[in-house]
Amino acid sequence: MVSRCVRRAFLCGQDHHTGQNFDHRRGWIEARIRQLAAVFAIDVAAYAVMSNHYHIVLRIDQGRAQGWSDEAVLRRWTGVFSGPPVVQRYLDPQARDTLHDAELTQVREWAGIYRSRLVDLSWFMRVLNETIARKANAEDGVRGRFWEGRFKSQALLDEQAILSAMAYVDLNPIRAGIADTPETSEHTSLEARLYPDKAEARMQAALAKRPVQGDEAVVPGKSEANIPHWRDALRCEHRLAPLAVAPLMPFDATGREPWAVPFAWGDYLELVEMLGRCVHPAKRGYMPAQTPKLLDRLGMDAEAFIAHGTSLLQAFGHAVGKPAKLVEHAACRQVKFLHGMGAARRVFERRAVL
Known part of the structure; x- marks a missing residue:
């Protein structure tokens, strides 16, 4: 899932147009994502907060x-x-x-x-975006839209799709040239897994910061007292800050835990460290001497995965997965064609060795 801000402003980091730095807002995003995961039946597998957008990989738990x-x-x-x-x-x-x-x-x-x-992604994203917009608008002293109309989402149909999305998200800072290694990729789920104490301290600092006076009245534009009783009013920030923070999804290669990422943590870390060297702007064209174990286990074409790693998800439409999964998904949606079939064949199926 991807959500972008508008009006030429930067969500976080340095805004070169105004000269202001809003890096502290990354803590707002990280904390709110994790807080809402503790409220909704939605788990967080990966996230990355960039200067004017953020990415999240989520799992809905209907049961x-x-x-x-x-x-x-x-x-x-x-x-x-x-x-x-x-x-x-x-x-x-x-x-x-x-x-x-x-x-x-x-x-x-x-x-x-x-x-x-509580199992609806639209409601999850509405709360996330409105609460951040409310604080950012108050800090900027303005009103109006802060985010693009609707978030963009893709269904991840299998393990190959989950791996591709998580690696893409965790390596966003490297791809953008603002980090050199996965270990230095700040404001990502990978950093939170590698340095949990650092991430926890940053989130708590963001939550401890007192809300800007009047932030509860900027978006949606009315205070709780002014909204009719039959309509739900979004809580103001001082009521949201104490919400608990949920942990990220654990890793479990056995597949016995449906709420876990279906890989071994060590294998995933090996992959993103290798892929980080491949996608870095200064090291494009790098190819590893050995195929990462995770790609081998999932039957993926390592060369194609590395070559298309920076743009793989863009080759798909509303769903990502192996060809057979895309066919099943198209049948469920009663459509004849889904974008990405060519990319799925190139990357998610290992080429035969002649």
């Missing part, structure tokens, strides 16, 4: 959301949105007993609505 009680769903949702008065009364132990049957039915209906939203 986890179905296992939550109605009260758990309501408490999660009302940690981010205000919720209607009947829900607020239900969550108040002293007021719950005063609810009559019709109101309890309403509460169950709201729980059903919120349960579906």
Whole structure:
């Protein structure tokens, strides 16, 4: 998933047009991504926060959301949105007993609505982008749109697609020429895995910073008190900052844990370190002496993967995966063709040796 900011401004880092530096906003993004992963039934596999956009690789866990009680769903949702008065009364132990049957039915209906939203990428991205826009607009002293209309997303259909997306995201700073090695790629999930204490300290520092006065009124443009009770109001920043931070998805090469990245951490690190040398602007054309174990295990063409590593995802449309998976996905969507079939054959299928 990719989201970009507009109006010629920079989300983070140095804005060469104004001369201002907004690098601290990267901490806002990292923290909010991890906080929302603790609220939604959505796991984070990889992310990279760049100067004017960010990338995330996410996994939706429908089963986890179905296992939550109605009260758990309501408490999660009302940690981010205000919720209607009947829900607020239900969550108040002293007021719950005063609810009559019709109101309890309403509460169950709201729980059903919120349960579906907690596995909805559009709601996840809405909260992420609106809360960051609210803080950035307040800091800039302006109003109006901060992000491009809608985020761009691609479905990852198999392990090959997951690997390609994660490596692409983690190596974004190297590809952009702002880092020399994966270890020095700041504001990425790879850095958070390699140096968890550093990433945790940065996120906590971002969360501890007091909100700019009035930031809760910039986006969507109304305070909670002014929005009708039947509409959910997004919490203001001082209510969002205390939310818990979720860990990144673990690695598990056995495939027994459905919520884990299906590779060994050591094999993934070997791959991104090798690929980092290949995609660096000053080292284009570098080819490793040996094929990384992960590419070999997944049956991928190492030479093609390295050659197309900087632009592989752009060769696909709404879905990424092996040819057979693309065919299945096209059938499910009742379409005859999906972009990327040629790239899938070149990269995700090893060429026969004559």
